[in-house]
Amino acid sequence: xxxxxxxxxxxxxxxxxxxxxxxxxxxxxxxxxxxxxxxxxxxxxxxxxxxxxxxxxxxxxxxxxxxxxxxxxxxxxxxxxxxxxxxxxxxxxxxxxxxxxxxxxxxxxxxxxxxxxxxxxxxxxxxxxxxxxxxxxxxxxxxxxxxxxxxxxxxxxxxxxxxxxxxxxxxxxxxxxxxxxxxxxxxxxxxxxxxxxxxxxxxxxxxxxxxxxxxxxxxxxxxxxxxxxxxxxxxxxxxxxxxxxxxxxxxxxxxxxxx
Amino acid sequence: xxxxxxxxxxxxxxxxxxxxxxxxxxxxxxxxxxxxxxxxxxxxxxxxxxxxxxxxxxxxxxxxxxxxxxxxxxxxxxxxxxxxxxxxxxxxxxxxxxxxxxxxxxxxxxxxxxxxxxxxxxxxxxxxxxxxxxxxxxxxxxxxxxxxxxxxxxxxxxxxxxxxxxxxxxxxxxxxxxxxxxxxxxxxxxxxxxxxxxxxxxxxxxxxxxxxxxxxxxxxxxxxxxxxxxxxxxxxxxxxxxxxxxxxxxxxxxxxxxx
DNA sequence: CTAGGCTTCGAACGAGCGTTTGAAACTTTC
DNA sequence: GAAAGTTTCAAACGCTCGTTCGAAGCCTAG
Numbered sequence: 001x002x003x004x005x006x007x008x009x010x011x012x013x014x015x016x017x018x019x020x021x022x023x024x025x026x027x028x029x030x031x032x033x034x035x036x037x038x039x040x041x042x043x044x045x046x047x048x049x050x051x052x053x054x055x056x057x058x059x060x061x062x063x064x065x066x067x068x069x070x071x072x073x074x075x076x077x078x079x080x081x082x083x084x085x086x087x088x089x090x091x092x093x094x095x096x097x098x099x100x101x102x103x104x105x106x107x108x109x110x111x112x113x114x115x116x117x118x119x120x121x122x123x124x125x126x127x128x129x130x131x132x133x134x135x136x137x138x139x140x141x142x143x144x145x146x147x148x149x150x151x152x153x154x155x156x157x158x159x160x161x162x163x164x165x166x167x168x169x170x171x172x173x174x175x176x177x178x179x180x181x182x183x184x185x186x187x188x189x190x191x192x193x194x195x196x197x198x199x200x201x202x203x204x205x206x207x208x209x210x211x212x213x214x215x216x217x218x219x220x221x222x223x224x225x226x227x228x229x230x231x232x233x234x235x236x237x238x239x240x241x242x243x244x245x246x247x248x249x250x251x252x253x254x255x256x257x258x259x
Numbered sequence: 260x261x262x263x264x265x266x267x268x269x270x271x272x273x274x275x276x277x278x279x280x281x282x283x284x285x286x287x288x289x290x291x292x293x294x295x296x297x298x299x300x301x302x303x304x305x306x307x308x309x310x311x312x313x314x315x316x317x318x319x320x321x322x323x324x325x326x327x328x329x330x331x332x333x334x335x336x337x338x339x340x341x342x343x344x345x346x347x348x349x350x351x352x353x354x355x356x357x358x359x360x361x362x363x364x365x366x367x368x369x370x371x372x373x374x375x376x377x378x379x380x381x382x383x384x385x386x387x388x389x390x391x392x393x394x395x396x397x398x399x400x401x402x403x404x405x406x407x408x409x410x411x412x413x414x415x416x417x418x419x420x421x422x423x424x425x426x427x428x429x430x431x432x433x434x435x436x437x438x439x440x441x442x443x444x445x446x447x448x449x450x451x452x453x454x455x456x457x458x459x460x461x462x463x464x465x466x467x468x469x470x471x472x473x474x475x476x477x478x479x480x481x482x483x484x485x486x487x488x489x490x491x492x493x494x495x496x497x498x499x500x501x502x503x504x505x506x507x508x509x510x511x512x513x514x515x516x517x518x
Numbered sequence: 519c520t521a522g523g524c525t526t527c528g529a530a531c532g533a534g535c536g537t538t539t540g541a542a543a544c545t546t547t548c
Numbered sequence: 549g550a551a552a553g554t555t556t557c558a559a560a561c562g563c564t565c566g567t568t569c570g571a572a573g574c575c576t577a578g
Contacts, residue, residue: 028387030289034566044527126385128287293536303557308537
């Protein structure tokens, strides 16, 4: 003990983490190779395995460094709210605030999160690689469980099974919207006071998520009310623009015969 | 001419398209290999190159088959709305309806879309592979341009540059939310009348997107109103749960020394 | 100054990747 | 039923992947 994790500069470690952060954002897990990372970090190829045990370990360390802080603050905020509530169930608004206020705060802290934090959150949420999916779902399962419990007390009418799905949806919509909101912020690049956009954005997002959480269970059994009031006839009767469109994708057989 | 595209059964082509659809949904572009696809489709490895010219061509053909129909219906609906409007600008609600009503309709048509259509839409939108990103942005640029033009007429106060960003955000939020809404639908797996959930979902999403589109330009210049009303003190003063957390990710140096 | 633990380095390994090839099998046409 | 065209097949190609290895370099403590 006390040997590693402390003394030396670990400059290479830091450079690798920085590099993999940017590359993961741009290319995802499968699209980022160890050689790309070490080239970007100006480190030797073997450094990934030496410092992190492999590509998977490097990505997990990068994600843990960013997301541990997020879930830590989320739980702290949830604790604070529940202490204030003194036993009574929290409102959905409060629980949602505990979910995304820390995300916004970290996005504004260059040290623990940074400007790309929200985009990183979105990427991590949608990346299909099992190495990341398993890591995230395992490591943050306790945090998710705490929030699920809070929602269960706030929404006693929703069965636990359904609540699991809805919470999953909330987390997804949150990550997705925040990730999108990052591009949003680029709009105000000229104006340095871009902060309140986040606040406005979430003020609008919250009612949407709350409505979704409280939505009635599927017992309306209506025939098919969908899309009924919206132009059922137009798009069908008209042959649309024209049908020459599909030819843009070559069928390749013709291409090979030509050669 | 007239030789290909028509006569034979093309059963292998169809099986490959079906297989790549499911595999892309589960593993993304980089995570899906040609060998996985041909194994799943019970076809020879070379079939991918014979029928589609390569892995990239197969993915593009699969996406084109699903998304061409979407954008075709979107444009047809936009045309219909503009014909009714007779020169006057459309409302944002109408334009948004032209964007996502076709998506919902295709999701309910097993032939041209299918139950996984919305998830496929989301995956396609977030996949980081250049082969897909370039293809999508090039092929559907005209469609996007048409909608941007419609929004520009509906929102004359928003500068074109900003509108580009906001439209991009709308498309993202739409795809993301619809993709999330698919998991949503699994809730009602028991109940076959799960249709109106989509409608409800989009009824809530539309006001959110419209508010975002019409949001005032960043001129509030407030100091830093963010997160001010939400628990600035609690999460900081308290050391949160405990700091033993980070040990779950091994530093690998210790692991290697132990061996 | 020297010994010993970290860290870096170049080189190589086996495995899996997308793609190519030429022959075999099948289908269609006359 | 032979000829021509289309599709399938097994095998191999060159390449990149993540990982491993032993030697060399570096820093620090004795």
